Amino acid sequence: MALVPFTGTVDRTVLRDNFDDATAALTAAALLGKTSVDVTHRVDALAVGSGVANFLDFTAPDDMEVVALRVKAVDAAAGRTVTAFLEQTDGDTSFLLDVVFSTPVTTVIGTASATTLYSTTTIQRRVKLLRGVRYRLRLSTTAGPVTSAQVTLVCGLRRRTR
Amino acid sequence: MSMAWQPRTFRTGGIVDAEDVNDDLRALSRDIKRNADRRYTYCPVVVPLDGMTDADAANTRTIILPVPIDSNGFVVEVVGAEVSLYATAGVTWTVTLDDGTRPVVSIPVVTAGAAVEARGSTDNPLRFTDPKVLTVVFAGGAASTIVRGSLLLYLRIDRFANDGATFPVYDPTLLSAGSSTAGSLLDAELTAAAAEVANDVAAALDIRCECFLVRKQAVGSPVTWSMPSGAGRTALNVKCRQVEAGVATCTVAVTGGSVVLGPGDDTDEFVQSSRTDDPSNTAADTTVTFTPAAATVDLAYCFVWWS
Numbered sequence: 018m019a020l021v022p023f024t025g026t027v028d029r030t031v032l033r034d035n036f037d038d039a040t041a042a043l044t045a046a047a048l049l050g051k052t053s054v055d056v057t058h059r060v061d062a063l064a065v066g067s068g069v070a071n072f073l074d075f076t077a078p079d080d081m082e083v084v085a086l087r088v089k090a091v092d093a094a095a096g097r098t099v100t101a102f103l104e105q106t107d108g109d110t111s112f113l114l115d116v117v118f119s120t121p122v123t124t125v126i127g128t129a130s131a132t133t134l135y136s137t138t139t140i141q142r143r144v145k146l147l148r149g150v151r152y153r154l155r156l157s158t159t160a161g162p163v164t165s166a167q168v169t170l171v172c173g174l175r176r177r178t179r
Numbered sequence: 180m181s182m183a184w185q186p187r188t189f190r191t192g193g194i195v196d197a198e199d200v201n202d203d204l205r206a207l208s209r210d211i212k213r214n215a216d217r218r219y220t221y222c223p224v225v226v227p228l229d230g231m232t233d234a235d236a237a238n239t240r241t242i243i244l245p246v247p248i249d250s251n252g253f254v255v256e257v258v259g260a261e262v263s264l265y266a267t268a269g270v271t272w273t274v275t276l277d278d279g280t281r282p283v284v285s286i287p288v289v290t291a292g293a294a295v296e297a298r299g300s301t302d303n304p305l306r307f308t309d310p311k312v313l314t315v316v317f318a319g320g321a322a323s324t325i326v327r328g329s330l331l332l333y334l335r336i337d338r339f340a341n342d343g344a345t346f347p348v349y350d351p352t353l354l355s356a357g358s359s360t361a362g363s364l365l366d367a368e369l370t371a372a373a374a375e376v377a378n379d380v381a382a383a384l385d386i387r388c389e390c391f392l393v394r395k396q397a398v399g400s401p402v403t404w405s406m407p408s409g410a411g412r413t414a415l416n417v418k419c420r421q422v423e424a425g426v427a428t429c430t431v432a433v434t435g436g437s438v439v440l441g442p443g444d445d446t447d448e449f450v451q452s453s454r455t456d457d458p459s460n461t462a463a464d465t466t467v468t469f470t471p472a473a474a475t476v477d478l479a480y481c482f483v484w485w486s
Contacts, residue, residue, distance in 0.1 A: 043210040069327040078333045
């Protein structure tokens with residue numbers, strides 16, 4: 018807040034600017050206060066199949082809007098497809114509106130990554146994870162194991178909106 | 180949801196009415212309080228448990244979560260804990276959480292199987308501030324190995340450091356049309372408001388925590404992971420711990436800093452430099468690497484705190 022103190026006379030413009038500045042600062046702080054919540058699952062030596070090491074179950078701590086699903090794979094071989102999924106733990110889809118949340122990436126020799134954003138208007142899928150419901154982050158690979166892989170779910174938690 | 184306040188505009192030639200000014204002061208007060216009410220940030224921390232056995236030494240069945248930064252007084256609450264286990268031999272594991280101030284919370288995780296999940300959780304709040312730590316201890320009821328497991332700690336962090344000492348509160352003294360010193364009264368009010376707005380802005384930190392862990396990590400097998408950090412995130416602090424019975428040391432490196440832990444039961448920390456990292460690409464990834472030096476490290480982990 019860029020406060021301009023008065024010196025005897027109350028200038029209207031200065032008064033207006035002072036209040037504008039204060040309000041703008043508070044609004045910006047409120048917007049910054051929108052928190053994002055990350056949940057990350059990492060797997061060393063990601064294997065083909067549906068082993069228990071390939072997924073992480075978690076309970077949504079609050080209602081959270083899905084913002085992005087990110088996948089990253091490190092491998093010594095190219096051409097394998099690693100896919101990250103967001104699902105319900107119980108296999109039901111009722112709380113995800115039957116939307117398939119998945120992000121694939123094709124491995125290279127080294128690190129490859131991909132992101133699907135769910136916060137853009139072009140995709141038009143704005144889904145909230147509901148407090149208390151268990152969800153699952155799952156990684157899968159085809160055509161062979163991958164050195165390591167990780168999936169990050171990014172959610173928005175609107176705590177300080179107006 | 181409510182509409183953002185639009186301050187009244189005072190135009191040249193108009194009258195600066197005391198009630199108009201008071202409306203603006205009241206609005207500032209309301210906005211500051213609203214932000215203060217919503218000052219918490221939330222963060223789940225995933226602690227991997229793979230490879231732990233009931234026969235492991237007690238200190239390798241223990242995870243200690245320290246406060247984010249020493250001496251800054253951040254208040255961290257664990258508002259929920261959830262344990263998910265797949266383990267051999269169909270054994271019940273017990274998890275206890277102790278913050279040193281409240282009764283110890285115990286979570287029985289009943290009869291895990293290698294392909295059958297056992298799960299336990301608690302919503303009992305735990306709270307810790309510097310120099311306290313949260314200690315989580317795992318114990319198997321009989322011979323058992325966790326083939327796959329995770330501890331999720333749901334953190335709630337108060338952005339206002341020093342346990343609320345900088346909590347912004349603004350209760351304006353309203354102006355009166357009969358005041359003969361309106362200018363100085365306004366000065367006092369706006370100065371007070373500016374101080375509280377500054378407190379509010381300073382508290383707008385989105386603090387989060389990430390855990391990285393290796394267990395029974397052999398020499399010559401460094402492990403590297405990427406941070407899930409967002410663009411423009413600022414790393415605050417890295418708190419590391421190693422547990423082993425021999426002579427091994429382990430280097431924990433987070434892009435921007437590193438520390439050598441051990442031998443024995445050792446803790447250390449370092450402050451990271453600011454990082455700008457977009458995790459959606461592979462450019463300039465912030466990475467975390469554990470490198471055992473001379474022998475297998477029984478357990479090493481670090482908590483990376485971000486803003």
